[in-house]
Amino acid sequence: NRLLTLPPGPTGWPIIGNLFAVSLDKTWFHFAELGKEYGDISSISILGTRYVILSSSKTVSGILERQSAKCSDRSHPTMAGDFVSWSSGMLFVNYSGRFHRYRKFLHKMFGSRSSTATCNPIEEEETRRFLSNVLEQPDNLAAHIRTTAGAIILKVTYGYTIQPNEDPFVELSDRAMSNISPVTSPWASLVDRIPTLRCLPEWFPGTRFLQDAKKNHQLAMETVTRPHQYILEQMAAGTVKASFSSALLEEGVSPEEEDIAMWTAINTYLGTSTPLIRECHHSLILDVFSGVSDTMVSVIHAFFLAMTIYPEVQRTARAELNAVLGTERLPRLDDRDSLPYINAICKEVLRWHVVTPLGVPHVSTEDITYNGFVVPKGSYIIANLWSILHDETTYPDPEVFKPERFLGEKPQPDPQNICFGFGRTVCPGLHLAQASLFVSVAMSLAVLDISRHVEDGVEVVPKFEVTGGTISHPKPFKCRITSRSTNAEALLRGQHGYLH
Ligand code: HEM
Numbered sequence: 385n386r387l388l389t390l391p392p393g394p395t396g397w398p399i400i401g402n403l404f405a406v407s408l409d410k411t412w413f414h415f416a417e418l419g420k421e422y423g424d425i426s427s428i429s430i431l432g433t434r435y436v437i438l439s440s441s442k443t444v445s446g447i448l449e450r451q452s453a454k455c456s457d458r459s460h461p462t463m464a465g466d467f468v469s470w471s472s473g474m475l476f477v478n479y480s481g482r483f484h485r486y487r488k489f490l491h492k493m494f495g496s497r498s499s500t501a502t503c504n505p506i507e508e509e510e511t512r513r514f515l516s517n518v519l520e521q522p523d524n525l526a527a528h529i530r531t532t533a534g535a536i537i538l539k540v541t542y543g544y545t546i547q548p549n550e551d552p553f554v555e556l557s558d559r560a561m562s563n564i565s566p567v568t569s570p571w572a573s574l575v576d577r578i579p580t581l582r583c584l585p586e587w588f589p590g591t592r593f594l595q596d597a598k599k600n601h602q603l604a605m606e607t608v609t610r611p612h613q614y615i616l617e618q619m620a621a622g623t624v625k626a627s628f629s630s631a632l633l634e635e636g637v638s639p640e641e642e643d644i645a646m647w648t649a650i651n652t653y654l655g656t657s658t659p660l661i662r663e664c665h666h667s668l669i670l671d672v673f674s675g676v677s678d679t680m681v682s683v684i685h686a687f688f689l690a691m692t693i694y695p696e697v698q699r700t701a702r703a704e705l706n707a708v709l710g711t712e713r714l715p716r717l718d719d720r721d722s723l724p725y726i727n728a729i730c731k732e733v734l735r736w737h738v739v740t741p742l743g744v745p746h747v748s749t750e751d752i753t754y755n756g757f758v759v760p761k762g763s764y765i766i767a768n769l770w771s772i773l774h775d776e777t778t779y780p781d782p783e784v785f786k787p788e789r790f791l792g793e794k795p796q797p798d799p800q801n802i803c804f805g806f807g808r809t810v811c812p813g814l815h816l817a818q819a820s821l822f823v824s825v826a827m828s829l830a831v832l833d834i835s836r837h838v839e840d841g842v843e844v845v846p847k848f849e850v851t852g853g854t855i856s857h858p859k860p861f862k863c864r865i866t867s868r869s870t871n872a873e874a875l876l877r878g879q880h881g882y883l884h
Pocket residue numbers: 474475487494651652653655656659679680683739740743744745746803804805806807808809810811812813814816817
């Protein structure tokens with residue numbers, strides 16, 4: 385149709401297009417500017433690839449949701465996928481039969497609030513352990529958050545309890561992820577563009593990264609197969625604990641399904657920690673799985689930051705906890721429906737600090753038309769979640785942490801419908817993530833007092849600053865954490881029969 389045009393955007397140079405026009409750091413701010421200048425659907429081109437940026441709920445719903453069948457593919461980076469051997473990873477498989485089976489398995493286990501309910505005791509137990517550790521060593525908050533996120537997901541996925549120090553599985557995945565340099569090297573982008581370069585001989589100058597990639601292959605495969613082996617051994621010995629993997633394998637699966645189950649499990653474990661996602665700009669940096677960049681770690685950290693900056697929110701939350709639960713027990717996941725203010729805090733954390741500000745790019749498998757524009761086949765479609773969740777017409781004073789915006793007669797739109805992505809690739813872990821966040825927030829508020837760090841007798845209000853990258857984290861900040869009351873601490877330690 386001759387009337388259709390590409391979504392508007394800045395004029396680029398021949399061949400390189402807008403290569404040097406896109407800011408690498410916190411690209412979502414730059415894309416938000418594009419949205420203001422060119423409208424809620426805009427586009428740029430880099431080295432022949434078109435990136436279409438959606439900056440409103442309307443465009444996201446019109447394209448990623450209503451035309452989901454045409455735009456649920458992912459990128460297929462040669463280096464990370466074929467070479468370093470993550471090609472079976474969920475974020476790399478094409479929108480195909482294998483992808484559907486991953487989603488089917490994940491949906492079965494985590495597809496609804498009730499199906500994730502089997503994980504509730506794990507979430508509660510690990511959160512109690514987290515709180516005890518924080519009270520013992522409050523200055524190590526960041527490390528405790530990271531350990532807990534890993535502990536929960538390993539137990540949920542494999543029924544495995546991590547060892548307090550130097551756990552072999554954690555160590556293995558950390559090693560695999562930190563060895564990912566061949567994928568992040570600038571050379572990787574060249575191999576992605578010109579896959580035949582992978583055939584260069586080892587003696588060829590500058591090909592060291594190819595050898596490093598080969599070494600990483602072994603490590604990557606071990607990371608995928610070792611936890612799976614652990615489950616099989618536990619099953620054979622009759623000591624297996626209920627988990628995502630055991631539930632799939634105990635049904636009796638064909639070898640092909642077993643392979644899919646193994647990869648689905650690793651997607652859950654590592655994918656939670658950090659989806660391996662392609663950034664959309666020049667150096668084609670891949671933000672990789674690593675304990676450092678982790679969705680749950682990022683959101684729980686943001687909660688502690690918000691409580692430090694906004695003490696009045698803590699006071700209101702405690703009043704609700706006291707009124708609903710009294711002082712005789714700690715909150716549980718069962719209490720979710722009776723604690724509206726705590727739920728509003730969870731929503732506001734997800735809106736205020738957007739963990740994946742640009743989501744995960746979708747790739748179109750055919751031309752898509754929308755509102756007089758054409759999104760050509762093969763385009764990367766990026767939803768600017770940050771722009772949508774910080775749009776001041778939807779969320780007045782977007783930079784202010786205000787849980788009240790989700791209460792009352794006219795609540796503002798629920799950010800959970802945005803921050804987990806859209807369409808057929810919407811985050812399959814969203815129910816698990818919501819449960820984890822609720823239990824951390826409610827139990828932390830019941831047990832801890834989070835206050836500001838005092839320097840020379842003056843309280844320091846931390847700034848809300850975040851890192852760039854596919855998964856954005858709050859920058860390190862100082863806070864003071866103490867026990868809220870001896871009663872709360874006693875409840876945590878089980879003196880009222882709550883701890884088993
Ligand atoms: C606050 C926590 C989390 C946030 C903000 C988040 C966000 C996202 C987003 C935006 C996507 C891309 C959706 C799209 O294609 O539009 C995604 C995908 C994904 N998430 Fe999450 N996520 C979180 C927690 C989790 C958890 C707990 C799990 C594990 C069960 C998980 C597993 C995955 C997987 C496997 C994908 C890839 C889905 C696919 O390609 O089909 N995430 N997540």
